[in-house]
Structure formats: C-alpha cells, structure tokens
Amino acid sequence: xxxxxxxxxxxxxxxxxxxxxxxxxxxxxxxxxxxxxxxxxxxxxxxxxxxxxxxxxxxxxxxxxxxxxxxxxxxxxxxxxxxxxxxxxxxxxxxxxxxxxxxxxxxxxxxxxxxxxxxxxxxxxxxxxxxxxxxxxxxxxxxxxxxxxxxxxxxxx
Amino acid sequence: xxxxxxxxxxxxxxxxxxxxxxxxxxxxxxxxxxxxxxxxxxxxxxxxxxxxxxxxxxxxxxxxxxxxxxxxxxxxxxxxxxxxxxxxxxxxxxxxxxxxxxxxxxxxxxxxxxxxxxxxxxxxxxxxxxxxxxxxxxxxxxxxxxxxxxxxxxxxx
DNA sequence: TTTACCCTCATACTTTAGGGTGATTTTGTT
DNA sequence: AACAAAATCACCCTAAAGTATGAGGGTAAA
Numbered sequence: 001x002x003x004x005x006x007x008x009x010x011x012x013x014x015x016x017x018x019x020x021x022x023x024x025x026x027x028x029x030x031x032x033x034x035x036x037x038x039x040x041x042x043x044x045x046x047x048x049x050x051x052x053x054x055x056x057x058x059x060x061x062x063x064x065x066x067x068x069x070x071x072x073x074x075x076x077x078x079x080x081x082x083x084x085x086x087x088x089x090x091x092x093x094x095x096x097x098x099x100x101x102x103x104x105x106x107x108x109x110x111x112x113x114x115x116x117x118x119x120x121x122x123x124x125x126x127x128x129x130x131x132x133x134x135x136x137x138x139x140x141x142x143x144x145x146x147x148x149x150x151x152x153x154x155x156x157x
Numbered sequence: 158x159x160x161x162x163x164x165x166x167x168x169x170x171x172x173x174x175x176x177x178x179x180x181x182x183x184x185x186x187x188x189x190x191x192x193x194x195x196x197x198x199x200x201x202x203x204x205x206x207x208x209x210x211x212x213x214x215x216x217x218x219x220x221x222x223x224x225x226x227x228x229x230x231x232x233x234x235x236x237x238x239x240x241x242x243x244x245x246x247x248x249x250x251x252x253x254x255x256x257x258x259x260x261x262x263x264x265x266x267x268x269x270x271x272x273x274x275x276x277x278x279x280x281x282x283x284x285x286x287x288x289x290x291x292x293x294x295x296x297x298x299x300x301x302x303x304x305x306x307x308x309x310x311x312x313x314x
Numbered sequence: 315t316t317t318a319c320c321c322t323c324a325t326a327c328t329t330t331a332g333g334g335t336g337a338t339t340t341t342g343t344t
Numbered sequence: 345a346a347c348a349a350a351a352t353c354a355c356c357c358t359a360a361a362g363t364a365t366g367a368g369g370g371t372a373a374a
Contacts, residue, residue: 097350098350100350109305110301110302110304112329112330112331113330113331126351126352129351131332142332142360143332144301145267147301147304149267252319256320256321269359271360280323281323282322287321292362299361
C-alpha cells in the first residue's frame, strides 16, 4: 500500500526528498555566506538558479505535452446543389410552429437554453417552455431524443 | 535548427526570459533587504518558493494547450444506398477509443447516462467519465455539441 | 521495468435541463 | 369585436448532466 503510494506519487516523493536536500544545502550555504557581505548576490543568485532548475525539472515531469492541434478534412454527407428543406408535411402533422422549429435547430447545434434565449432575445423561461412543447409534440423526454427524432423525420438538417 | 530548438523547448525559453525579469526584480529587492540582517532567511525562503512556483505554473500553463479541432469542410455527395462507415481517419486523429465511440453513439440516440450504463453493463460513473473524455477530445462542453460535431466529422451516422 | 493509456468506479459538488403550475401579451382568424 | 393559438414570462422543484478529484487493474510499447 505504502509502496503503491510511492509508485503512484513518485514525482511528489522525489520532489519532497529533493526539497529536503536543497533546504539542507541552503542552510549550510547560509552559514558560510553570512560571513562575506559581498557574496550576498552570488548566494541569492545560486538559490534562485537551483530552485528554478528544480521547478523546470518538476514541471516537465508533471506536464507531458499532448498533441493538440488536429486538422481534419471532413466530408459533409449532402449534395451541395440541393439545399436542405424541412419536411413540411411532418411539421404540419406535428403542429410544430416556426418558433419551436427555430429553438429546435439551435438545440441541435449544441446551444444551452440560456444561449438560445440570448440568441433569440427572449427569456430562459421562454426557451424552457418551448422545449417542453417540442418534447410533447415529438413524444420524447429530452433534447437529445428530440434532436434524434427530428433528424429522422426530416424536420432539421 | 535554432528555430526548431525554440519550438521544441518553448517552455524553457519562455521561462528563461521570465527568469531574467525576475533576476532584475531580485537585484532591486536586494538593495532593500541588505539593510535588515534578520530578514535574510525570510528573503531567501521567499525567492526559493517564488521561483519554484513560477517554474511549475509556467510549465503547466504552457504545456497544456487545449484540444483544438480545425474542421475543413469538404462537401461531397454520399449515396444513401451505401451503408454508413465511420470516418476512421478522424477517429484516429482524435484518439477516440472504441468504448468512447460506443458511448457517443448511444448518447446520439437519446439515451440517458443511466440508460447507457445499463445497456453496457457498467456504472453510471463510468459513463460520466467516458462522457468527459469524449467532450475533451471533441473540444465541446455538452453532449448535444458532441453529437453535432461527431456527425459533422462522420464519426457517427 | 517503467510508462502511458484505456476502462472502471467512487464521491462531492455545481450547473443545466426539464416538469409543473400559473399568468399575460401578442397575433391571426372568423 | 370575439376567440383561439402562439409567444412570452415567472416561480418552485426535481432530475440529469457535467466537473473535479482520486483510485485501481490490465495491457501494450519503450
């Protein structure tokens, strides 16, 4: 258990031990450099460099850089010459209003309710109300279900 | 070569510059603390902690770039009669695991986390963990954003 | 052997979503 | 003008999602 703890927290343990050694060295150097007034700068610089080196070493250990910028060519599965047109028949049958469709589209794009409210210049409560109405009409219980169903019905792209 | 060196060791170079600034500050503070003999230990300890902290902070800050996905949209026509095949290239580049893709698919179908957990015979906590990982890799903050992006990238149908 | 990653799980907490109830205002139709 | 539907808004409450932190086991690669 304690050995496991050492395995997992090796860096921290090594840092602790290193710090102890450095502090000991610091104390020891302190006794020597107090004698020489002119050596003050050298001493201060020495501890700065020492601790800086330790900081760098530790930071490199702690933070492995990860590959992060990913450029991906993506294929859109749609013929560009044919713009998406909502399934008007389904919209009529469901009784989905223009505003509700608008809200649904923004939901599908991943916006929060607050975000949608701000985009449409209305209150958060309004969006929640629209949401409930949308779910009712689509007979679903959540936005992800609504989005899934709406795409299948051809209400949104 | 030297430029490459800079690129590779960005943290170290930036830290070096920061160190120069700190050393200047050190010199300036030096003139003040020389007056007080009893402040010596405090001063030394202060610079040690300061330099170590700065090193750690800088390195962590600069070696944790955010996941950034740049999407270049290339519209092509897809024949609906051809069954959907996930974009393996994008999956590899994003580092998306099989399990994560599995969870993402079930999310897109509108399942709750608990529902997904039950479907995959794991704990709710596990699904939450996978969720976080998926969001991280897609650089999104919610499941709806993740789903939207995954569809655009061709990761899911 | 060590390291990195995936998978799994837990806990505590915060944020967001969603249900229920009620109300008012606006808009469109007859 | 009357009426119905749509749009808007509020408040209270619960459920679900999402974050942060930590842990452990297994596997493959260095």
